[in-house]
Amino acid sequence: MTNESHLFSNKNVEYYFDGSFSELLKKYDREKVIVITDDNLFQLHNPLFAGLKIIKVRAGEQHKNQQSVDAVIAQLLELEADKNSVIFGVGGGVVTDMAGFAASIFKRGTRLVQVPTSILGMVDAAVGGKNGVDIGLYKNMVGTIYQPEAILFDYDFLKTLPQEEWVNGFAEIIKHACIKDAQMFDFLAEHQLQDFINDKELTAALIQKNVGIKTRVVLKDEFETGDRKLLNFGHTLGHAIENIHQLPHGLAISIGMVAACVLSEKLISFSASNKQKVINVLRQYSLPVGIDFNKEEIWKLLLMDKKRDKNAMNFILLKKIGEAVVQRIPLDQLKQLIDQLF
Numbered sequence: 001m002t003n004e005s006h007l008f009s010n011k012n013v014e015y016y017f018d019g020s021f022s023e024l025l026k027k028y029d030r031e032k033v034i035v036i037t038d039d040n041l042f043q044l045h046n047p048l049f050a051g052l053k054i055i056k057v058r059a060g061e062q063h064k065n066q067q068s069v070d071a072v073i074a075q076l077l078e079l080e081a082d083k084n085s086v087i088f089g090v091g092g093g094v095v096t097d098m099a100g101f102a103a104s105i106f107k108r109g110t111r112l113v114q115v116p117t118s119i120l121g122m123v124d125a126a127v128g129g130k131n132g133v134d135i136g137l138y139k140n141m142v143g144t145i146y147q148p149e150a151i152l153f154d155y156d157f158l159k160t161l162p163q164e165e166w167v168n169g170f171a172e173i174i175k176h177a178c179i180k181d182a183q184m185f186d187f188l189a190e191h192q193l194q195d196f197i198n199d200k201e202l203t204a205a206l207i208q209k210n211v212g213i214k215t216r217v218v219l220k221d222e223f224e225t226g227d228r229k230l231l232n233f234g235h236t237l238g239h240a241i242e243n244i245h246q247l248p249h250g251l252a253i254s255i256g257m258v259a260a261c262v263l264s265e266k267l268i269s270f271s272a273s274n275k276q277k278v279i280n281v282l283r284q285y286s287l288p289v290g291i292d293f294n295k296e297e298i299w300k301l302l303l304m305d306k307k308r309d310k311n312a313m314n315f316i317l318l319k320k321i322g323e324a325v326v327q328r329i330p331l332d333q334l335k336q337l338i339d340q341l342f
Contacts, residue, residue: 006215008129009222011147015215017208021048021090021115024152028086028113034079036072036099037090041117044160053079057098061242061249064094065133066142072102076110086111089148092118092165093125093249097143100131104146112148117157119169120250123176123210126151128218128228138304139239145223153211155204164248166197170285171234171250173206175257176213178278179230182322184209185281193285230324232307233316234260237338240301241293254287259341264317266337267327274321290342299335 001019005012016024025033035052038059042049055075057068076085087110089099096114103112116126132143170193177185196203214231221228238256242249261278264270279289307314313334317327329337 006219008147008219011149013147014150015211016150016152017211018204019152019154020156021152021154024113024115024150024154025052032084033086033088034076034081035088035090036095036102038092038095041091041095045157055079057095059094061094061134064098066135069098069102069133072098073106076102076106081106081110083107083110086113086149088113088115089126090115090117092116092121096121096126097131097140098133100129100146100148101133101143103148104131104144109146112146113150113152114148115152115154115157117154118161118165119158119207120165120172121169122153122207123169124172124214127211127214128231129222134243137243137301139243141304141306153204153207155200155207158200158203163193163197166193167286168248168250170196171254171257171282171287173210174278174281174285174287175231175233175253176210178257178318178321179233179316179324180213180217180322181209182320185277185321189277189281189284229307229314229326230316233257233318233324236260236302236305236307236313236315237298239305240298241291243301244294244297245291247291251288254282254289255291258282258289259338260315260317262341263315263327263329263337264319267329268317268319268325270318270320274318277321278318292342295339295341299338302334302338303331 002017004015036055038057040059042056055072087103089096103110114126116122129145129147132140135141217227234253234257237259238253241255242252261275265275282289312328312330315327315329316324318324
């Protein structure tokens with residue numbers, strides 16, 4: 001197990017790479033540990049949780065809501081949790097989002113350790129301190145920024161990860177390459193998904209690289225006033241597609257990235273050849289690049305997006321592969337552009 005320390009605005013966060021859940025537990029008083037996980041993870045890894053206090057949530061984005069967090073908090077009270085308790089969020093992005101949100105508001109802040117178990121969780125959801133819940137179709141509309149005291153990257157959890165969840169997670173890896181790392185983009189273009197599924201060391205190095213990219217962005221702009229907005233590449237339209245069409249997060253973000261590339265070509269001269277390169281890499285990792293979506297329903301959701309600024313939307317576009325910018329697009333122009341998509 002190797003570790004790194006990163007000092008955020010009000011907390012030092014330890015990253016433990018290639019560690020094990022059992023090893024990390026030795027650093028804590030087991031009586032103080034409360035694990036929040038979902039039904040699926042509990043069934044798959046039941047022996048790991050022996051003797052620990054467990055709060056189970058239902059798996060799936062549809063359960064990432066305020067009612068689920070209220071139920072978690074009720075169980076924390078039943079378990080007589082206090083500010084010295086340590087909440088372990090063990091699961092994919094839905095679990096780490098809810099565990100982080102519950103920890104941030106329970107007794108005005110409880111100790112938190114994140115243990116992401118999916119590619120998506122490891123490279124994105126559990127890193128950076130963002131957490132929250134959906135309100136109906138509106139994605140992550142309520143939440144906080146609350147850093148854990150530690151994040152564990154235990155690659156053994158990936159042994160039970162279904163292939164579709166590898167695909168789902170690689171959308172965020174490709175996103176990082178598009179906005180910050182042209183070299184990594186070329187590296188991904190030279191490989192196939194199966195290369196990473198078959199090679200733990202290759203995957204470990206890629207995860208650590210992506211965690212580094214996201215961490216550097218967040219350290220510069222923890223509360224999303226500048227550079228952190230770039231991490232929303234593909235997410236503005238992607239979140240709306242995710243909720244309207246009930247797609248997994250990564251698949252919807254993939255479609256959102258293609259849409260953002262189309263807008264980049266039209267608005268800031270992103271080259272057609274680079275747009276095609278992005279599309280090709282997404283296809284290479286079995287990600288969708290288009291959808292016949294309900295434009296009116298999508299537009300209604302976009303108008304409630306957190307990135308809306310009065311009569312315009314802050315959209316993340318690409319100048320070139322590896323370099324993204326925030327582009328303010330007037331709503332009337334954006335509506336016309338979206339109507340022409342796919």
